[in-house]
Every structure is written in C-alpha cells, then in structure tokens.
Amino acid sequence: MKRKTVLTVAAFLLCAAGIAVYAHRPRVEPETPERHRMRAIVPSGLAADGRGAALPEQVAQEDAYILKAPMETGELVISVLNFDFNNNGAEDQVVAFRRGGSENPVSVAFFAFSGRSAGYRRLWELPTAATVPATVSLFTMDLLGDRNNVVVVTGMNARNEHTMTVFRRNPSNDVSRPFDVIADIRIDGSVAVREVQRSLAYQQGIARGQPFAIVAAGRDPESDNILDRIELTYSFHEADGVYVRSSSVRIPGARVEQDRVREILSGRPGVFENFVHDLWYHVAPDGTVDRSQFIFFDPVRREMVFFGEENQQIFSWQHSNTTRQGIFISGYNSTITTMRRRVNVELESMDGIRVTVTDDRRQRIGVPPPWSGSYRRAGAVIRAMAADHAMSPHKDAIFDSPIGRLRFLPNGKYELSAYGAFSGGRYVFFRADGRDLLELRPDRNGAEIFALFDAAGGNPDDRLVFHVSGVARNPQGRPDSAPAYMGLTRVRIGASGVRDLHETAIVLTRAE
DSSP states (O other): OOOHHHHHHHHHHHHHHHHHHHHHHHOOOOOOOOOOOOOOOGGGGGOSSSOOOHHHHHHHHHHHOEESOOOOOOEEEEEEEOOOOOSSSSSEEEEEEEETTTTTEEEEEEEETTTTTTTEEEEEEOOOOOOGGGOOOEEEEOOSSSSSEEEEEEEEEESSSSEEEEEEEEETTTTTEEEEEEEEEESEEEEEEEEEOHHHHHHTTTTTOOOOEEEEEEEEOSSSSTTTTEEEEEEEEEETEEEEEEEEEOOOOOOOOHHHHHTSSSSOTTHHHHHOOOOEEETTTSOOOEEEEEEETTTTEEEEEEETEEEEEEEEEEEEEOOOOEEEEEEESSSSSEEEEEEEEEEEEEEEEEEEEEEEETTTOOOOOOOOOOEEEEEHHHHHHHTOOOOOOOOOOEETTEEEEEEETTEEEEEEEEEEEEEEEEEEEEETTTEEEEEEEEEEGGGGGGGTTTTTOTTTTOOOOEEESSOOOOOOOOSSSSEEEEEEEEEEEETTTTEEEOOOOOOEEEEE
C-alpha cells in the first residue's frame, strides 16, 4: 500500500513537470507566404566606360533597384519605377529589363500587390522599341491631362533611331492587360514630349488638362539635301485611344558642302564627337545670339558643361550613340550622380547644331534655362581671345603667399603646401579678353585648395581661374618666366568674357 502511494505521487510530479515544460516552450508562429524583396544586380557589362567598371551613377542606381518580386533567369534589370497606378494605397512597380542577347528589345514588366497571396505578382509584360540599355529612360507623367500617369520609355535601337513607347493604364481595368500601348514612335533624329502650360482650372483640380503632343524630328527622306529636316507632330486621338500623326513640317537645311557633311555624319566612331568638341552659343528663335547661355562638349575629358543665368552645371559624358544626324549622349551630374541628362545633338550647318535636352523626370535638375534649341559654334572666338598676346603657359618658380607655398613646375603641374598639408594639380597661364589669366585644376585628392577661398564648396567645375596682375613684361610684350610678384584675383570665364568675382587679391612673392 505504501509502495502504491509513492508511485502515485511520482506520476503526479512527472505530469506537473511536463505541463510546465509545455507552458514555457517557445511559441512557433504559423508559416506565412514569403514576400520577396531582392536587390537587382545590374551587370557590369552595361558600364559606360566599356571596361565593365561600375560608374558612380550605376552604384547609386543599383542601391535603388529593390525588386518587389524576383525576375526570371536571364533577365537583366535596367530601370525600376515605383508608383501607385491603381490608387489603392499599394505601391506598384514597373521594371525595364532585357532578356537574352543585345539584339533583343528592352521590355517592361508590371508587378502589383495581391491580397490573396499577400505579396507581389507579375501580371504583364510588353516589349518597347528600344534595344540599347544605356540609353533607356523610364518615367511617368500626366501626358493626357486626365491626372492618370502614363509610363514613358525612351531610348535608342539597333538602327540608331530615337524611340519612344508610351503605356497607358487600361481604362476598362482589364486585369489580364493592365496597360495599353498608345504611342510607339521611331525616328532617325529626336523625339520628345512638347509640354505646354495648362489652365488654372487644371492646376486647381477642377478640369482636365490639354493632352501634350509628341514631336519627332529627323532627316527629310524626300530631299536630296542631307540637312533638310522634317518635324512630325503626334496628337492624342480620343476615339481610338492612341497617338496619331497630326501634322508635318519640312525645315530646309543650310546649304553646305555635301562631301564634308557626309564625312561628319558617316557614323564612324569619334568623327561627330570631334566635330562637336567645342563651345556653342545658344541662338534664340529670332536668330539672335544669346551670349548668356552656352554648352561646351568635351569628349576628351568626357564632360558636358552647361552655362546660363550665372549657373554652371557639369555632366559626366557616360554613354553616346551615333545617329544618322549626329549623336545621342547620356550623362549624369558630376556632383549629384543620380541626376541624369540625355542630349541629342544634330547637325544643322558646319557651324550650327540643334540640341534636344531631356532631364531625368524622377529627379529634375530644376535650373533654367531650357537648353533645347539651336546653337552656333563659338570656340573660334574664344581661341582668338586666348591667342591675343598669348602668355607662356608654364613657369619654373616657387612663390610664397597667404595660402601657402606655391610651386610651378615646367611640366604644367603645381604643388601647394600649407599648414602641413600638401596638394597639387595642373595649371596653365594664358591670355584672354585682353587679360592675363591663371587656371588651377586640382587633382581629386587636392581639392582642399577650395577651402582657402570664400566660395568654398561652391565651385561646381573643380577649377579656379585668376586674373594675374603685376606681371613684369619684356620688350616683346611677353611675361618673363619668373616675375618677382604676382597678384591673383578670382574671376569667371563665360560666354560674355571674363567676369570679376570681386574677391580679395592674393599676392605671390617669389621665393629665393
């Protein structure tokens, strides 16, 4: 009896221990459908430098490529666009990608959130007219004025034509086909949306706005003159729900030597780049030259410089494609690498070009003026100014100054030592607009020199230009190689000449 009582107590204790263990067991949540959030890796082969190196812009863009659902094997992501197309509070995603070889077109895929699967599903895809990934631009805009954004894809194809494909949200809300193609334009020139100021009623949300037209301009196929152009306007046809050609205007080109034009427009690598390598003044619609606005194309340094209204923007020349009328360039801002700009340059005459500039819609570079228009070659004028009593470009001397000890080397390099720090770069003495000038271009690791001036951090072009005063001259009117004193005052060179910045002068004293 006593043994039975002991066994009963032991069994009770074991049951109590089991209950305690179960009560403190970690809780296992029921499995839920996994939501895919993947980082798209853009192949390094798409790098603009042709060597597979990742450019700063690509790195910034890759970090923003967060896919809401996985792509299929062999699909290379080019651009990603997030937007709530359904106005249901859930963000949708449009992905531009290419499947397979370089001859295949760039396609777009649409991903939408599914409440049934608690994740994103790929609902639809269609090809575009573009085939060159580096030229593709993907953005949205209220093209039709109905406050429903369309998807616009621009780029170049294998025939060096400029293309634009526009996708509109299906008005009937067909789940199997969320978007319809309402414009598919290809031309051996330029194509762009012609935006106009919409009414105050549209701005206030009272009425619809006027649909924007799409303008495509290229060579006139019916003309013997290679510079004659035709401008085609496409307008939205409400009944058919697509863009149709509404007008065409023929623009006679300047009569130039045809053999030279054919050489420039031969499409051979580097030919048109060499032609456009210069400073170009803007020409107003009335034919007058606007000397406050110009563009400088520098294919050697792979830069494009835009100057207007006292603002200067420098863009890295990332990628270029030859076209039948010129060249198509895509680049990014040298300071803010996520800001993109695409520039289509066409030949108008031996001293004239037509430029069409498109900024990234998702991150506009809101600095006026509008850059598109006609330009006239101005480099000859600047070179003539520089040739005016040209100075000896290089010196071999050491100077002491308030900013430190500055040494000029005869190979065109300089060294600056100040407060225990050392920096350097390249320099050149020259003469322009009747004034002696000095330009310092610091190396990337020597940009500390900007901190020595009042405009620290405000020099957008990574170069400094000074007016040189107090330079002793020999009887021939040329400066000697090592003057005893030099005064440096900062200036800026623009289309209208040399402009003083009214900063304090720096005196350089020749060191013994």
